[in-house]
Structure formats: C-alpha cells, structure tokens
Amino acid sequence: MAKRSSKQFGVLAIKSKDKSQTYNRIRLTSKEKSELLIEGLVTIILLILLNLAMYMILVQIIQTSVSLESFTNRFMPSIYDAFYSPRAMIWKKPIFALMAVLDIAILYWRLIRRYKQMQQRHIISELHYISSGHYDHRIPFDLGGDLGKLIRSINALVDSTVEAIEEERRIEQSKDELITNVSHDIRTPLTSIIGYLGLIEERQYSSEEELLKYTHTAYLKSKQMKLLVDDLFEYTKVRQSNTPINLVTFDMQQLIAQVVVDFELDAQKKEVTIDFEPSPPSLLMSGDTEKLVRVFDNLLSNAIKYGTDGTQIIVISEKKENEVIITVKNDGKEIPKKSLDLLFDRFYRVEESRSQQTGGTGLGLAITQSIVDLHHGQIYATSEKGWTSFIIHLPLEQPNHSNN
Structure with missing residues (x-):
C-alpha cells in the first residue's frame, strides 16, 4: 500500500522502543507556524490594551473613592499622574509584575491551545488516511497526555480491527x-x-x-x-470453543485399558502387539469419557493402519503433578519432520496413496486435537529413534464447564 513520507505528514521521526513502529513528533507546516505567530501577536496586542485599561481603572480606584460621575470626569487627566506622580511609584512595580505574569500565562495558554488544535488536525488527517483503506498504516505521532493516550487507543483499535478482518478472511x-x-x-x-x-x-x-x-x-x-x-x-x-462437554469423574487407566482391549483383534490381524503401561495403576480425573474414547480410538487406529513395518504399539499413561501424560507410540516407519507440524491439519495425509488404500478421511487427528483442546490439554507428535509418538497432556481437574 502507499506510504506517506514524514515531509507529507509534517512530522519529525524519533527512535522508539518498539522497533516495529516508528514514532514521530509533529512538525508544524509553514502555514501552521504563520497561524501560530499571528495568534501570538493578536493575543499580545489584546493583552496590552486590556492591561492599559485595567491599570487606569485600578489607578482611579486607589487614588480616589469619588462617585461614578466624578470618576468619569477625572479619568483622562489622571493618566499623567498615574504614570509619573511620586505617589504612584510605590505600588506601580508590583502591579506591573503581576500583570506581566498573568499576560505570559494567558499567552502561553492560548498558544498551547492553538498548538493542540493543530495536533488534532494532524491526527484527524491520519485517521482519514487509514479509513481510506491504508490499514497497514498507524498514527506515528509520539505525544504525551490525553492526545498520546488517544493515539495509542486508535492504533490498538486499528490493530484489533485488522486482526479481526484477517481472521475473518482465514475463516x-x-x-x-x-x-x-x-x-x-x-x-x-x-x-x-x-x-x-x-x-x-x-x-x-x-x-x-x-x-x-x-x-x-x-x-x-x-x-x-x-x-x-x-x-x-x-x-x-x-471445533467450536463453546462446545459443551459432559464432565464426570472416571479412572483414566481403566478407560485406556478398555480401549486397548477393543483394538487387540485388529492388531493381531496386522501382526502387531499392543502393550499398556499405567503408572499408577489407578488414576481418577475429570473429563468427557465419550470424547476421550474417540481420542484414543483415533490414535490407536492410526498406529495400526499407518505404522508401516511396525510390530509393536505401546501406550504409556503416567501422572506428573496435576496432569496425566499419555503417550501412544509405535515402531513403524518414521514420519518426516516436515510433516509433524501438519499432522493435525484437517485432511492432511503424510502419504496420499497410503491414506487412500486404508480409507482414512484425514480428519481423525484434527478431531483428536480439538477434543484435547476442549479439555484444556495439549497434544503433539515426535518421530525419532525408530518410534513415532503422540503425546497428550491433560489436567486432572477440569475448570467449570457447561454440561449438555
């Protein structure tokens, strides 16, 4: 997408802690500098006139307490006395000092206000640029105070919006x-x-x-x-993150043992042995048994179908701290490293011809991963030293989950 240069933005680049984002200080354009200068000159002129009027009024109040009519008649002749009489010298300097402080404060306030208005114009210009379709652009200004917070919030909002758009595209x-x-x-x-x-x-x-x-x-x-x-x-x-699961307390070792028994006949036909090594012999935990049975069905079925030239399948279930680690491994042909990270993608097949021969759908491991995710666990695969292993980590206790 098109990028606008710092000169076009009227900004001055500075270093940022975030290397992925270059932040800048706003540099006023010539026109804006002229506007700021005129604002200052007009303010100074108005302050001089206001100071003169306030000073003369104050002189009259201090020197006399006559009626309004007498005050009006004596206003013009009093100008000379106000500035040059010895009596006025006693209080004139403090009054001038106070007025000077007030004038500087007012001048500073008006210039800062006008400068912030210019900053806001730059921010609005950046927003229009982003809204015109340049979603990879971010407001690059490094400002403090509320404007700085506003810029960071806008950039965060654009980031989240772009991420949502990309996620929608991926979906x-x-x-x-x-x-x-x-x-x-x-x-x-x-x-x-x-x-x-x-x-x-x-x-x-x-x-x-x-x-x-x-x-x-x-x-x-x-x-x-x-x-x-x-x-x-x-x-x-x-695949739905809000899919309800029926949580029950069960013996994980007993459940795996039953699944292993169900696959013994299929394993014998393939001349493969299945060994189960529970540690400890009994292990109570919570989970959806129906869905977890599907996990072990898929893993054992894959080990029998795709463990080419293998003769042994070993299932190990062991407790470590607050989780159970279940390993289903076979000594068949190893899976290439480039395929390990893709195993859990739907419809992925390591060997296309082999999958067609065995009649697999390519969804088994994707379903397995989704069920493990629903149980707040983790599954991954390794293939080395003659063994291909699928390793599952499951917490012993599940957080509260809505039931069917």
Missing part, C-alpha cells in the same frame, strides 16, 4: 478449503457407487456372482462416504 478461506476437500473425498466413492449401480440398472452383468460383486463394492463405497460424513460432523462439532 472464509478455511471454509472454502473444507468444502473443496469434502467435495473431492465424497466425489470419488460416489462416482464408484453410481458407476456400479448403473451397470446393475442396465443389467450389464453376466452372473449373480458378478451382480453381488457390484453391490458389495457399492456398499463398501457407501460406508466410506458415511464415515467421512460422520467424521466431518464430529469435526465441526468439536
């Missing part, structure tokens, strides 16, 4: 990507279903065995679509 982009990915993943099995059902509709099969083969394939593709829709529904549900 819209994220929605578009979600629709694109879902459409792509649904279109593939749907095309197969339509194709095989079309063959059946046109009776292009030679035997009942071939007919059953077509219907079976269509059935499997339908299940794949249902899995994707279910995962998508679960993902959108747990």
